[in-house]
Amino acid sequence: MTFRIVSGTASPELAGATAAALGTGLAACRVERFPDGELRPGVGHLRGADVYVVQSTGPPVNENIMELLLLLDACRRAGAGRVTVVVPYFGYARQDRRGAAGEAVGARVVADTLMAAGAQRLVVVDPHTAALESMCAMPVEMVSAVPTLADALAPSVAEGTVVVAPDLGAVKLAEHYASLLRCPVAVVRKTRVSGARVHAEELIGGVEGRSAIVIDDMVSTGGTIEAAVRVLLAHGAEPGMVVAATHGLLVGGHTPLSGLPLRRLLTTDTVEPAPAPPLPVQVRSVAPLLADTIGRLHRNEPLDDLRIRT
The missing domain is CATH 3.40.50.2020 (Rossmann fold)
Structure with missing residues (x-):
């Protein structure tokens, strides 16, 4: 299974540097923006590939998350064999519990939605809470910078x-x-x-x-x-x-x-x-860290020395 790196618009330089460190380029990807704010991402040929979608969810957090969800769905519909979402900064990680009755647990909502959109595994760098892993039904790799x-x-x-x-x-x-x-x-x-x-x-x-x-x-x-x-x-x-x-x-x-x-x-x-x-x-730059992580995941090698300490 070949691997491909797909970049969202929130992290193009980091994704490009990560791909370069792996000795490859970025997969074809476009994000069209309609006048009313709607996004329509599209990807190239990914059938059967081991795909890594790199997109940070920093400001503007909500727009970047929405773009990421659509990118994941596009990869799934393009026939990707496996889809890993690489989120260097995971927005909503601070909302890992309710502070009062009637509040949402934002981290859980985002994690569930990423999985529903097509992510089969999540990679994050130094998340605000190590409890993020316990909130996700999919495997989570928490690596440290x-x-x-x-x-x-x-x-x-x-x-x-x-x-x-x-x-x-x-x-x-x-x-x-x-x-x-x-x-x-x-x-x-x-x-x-x-x-x-x-x-x-x-x-x-x-x-x-x-x-x-x-x-x-x-x-x-x-x-x-x-x-x-x-x-x-x-x-x-x-x-x-x-x-x-x-x-x-x-x-x-x-x-x-x-x-x-x-x-x-x-x-x-x-x-x-x-x-x-x-x-x-x-x-x-965390590009060397992400490249090492992606390379090991693709080769099914352990990440023990890259993980955060909990």
Whole structure:
């Protein structure tokens, strides 16, 4: 069975780089847009192929998800032998449980819909919750960009540097970074006030007089990072902190990041670059990671060393 890479319009550069790393090109694909906003994707000959559809579901999240669903259906109707959906950034992953009665579980709805559209397997990079796998009836491969980002951080890590989790949900992630960088871990406890506002309350761990690397799976509005940095400064951490996150959504004008004593933001290309915030941004590509993952899946090889740590 031959393999083919199909790219949606949300991730053309990443899909192209992934295909190039695999020594192939992208399969023929077009997405027509009608004046009223309707999408009509179409694909070329895929009959019997092992197909990997690459499409991130970052902003605009709903439009990119709808395009992905139609692409999956097009691949299925084109006779693909097997369809794997590669979603570097999985939108709605934060909605993994109900916060109150009457709310939807968005992550489950999206996962079920992807499967209904024709996906037989899902690949995601550093999803917001490891519980995503338990929500899906289809197999889920959760791979991590942490080693890629840690490799970029390593040359600038000084003695005494602390890896900081900006909330309790990022502790496992911080421990993964810390094990690779050989650094201790500190944790900020936060309370989310709204989708954009966060209140940080206390710090667990010593940071006084030390450099800090604040990590998270994503930077969306920057509110969580802002709250964590202010707590670190209040506890005597050195200015010039580094922020590392797999998904650099950077929505909302980056206002919370303005004025913070940050040295740089390190992220990946799981979503298309947003306008740069008021600090240096370094982007590492996950194309080698995705190419390795796709190659192993196609050859039915294990992914144990690529998976996230849970």
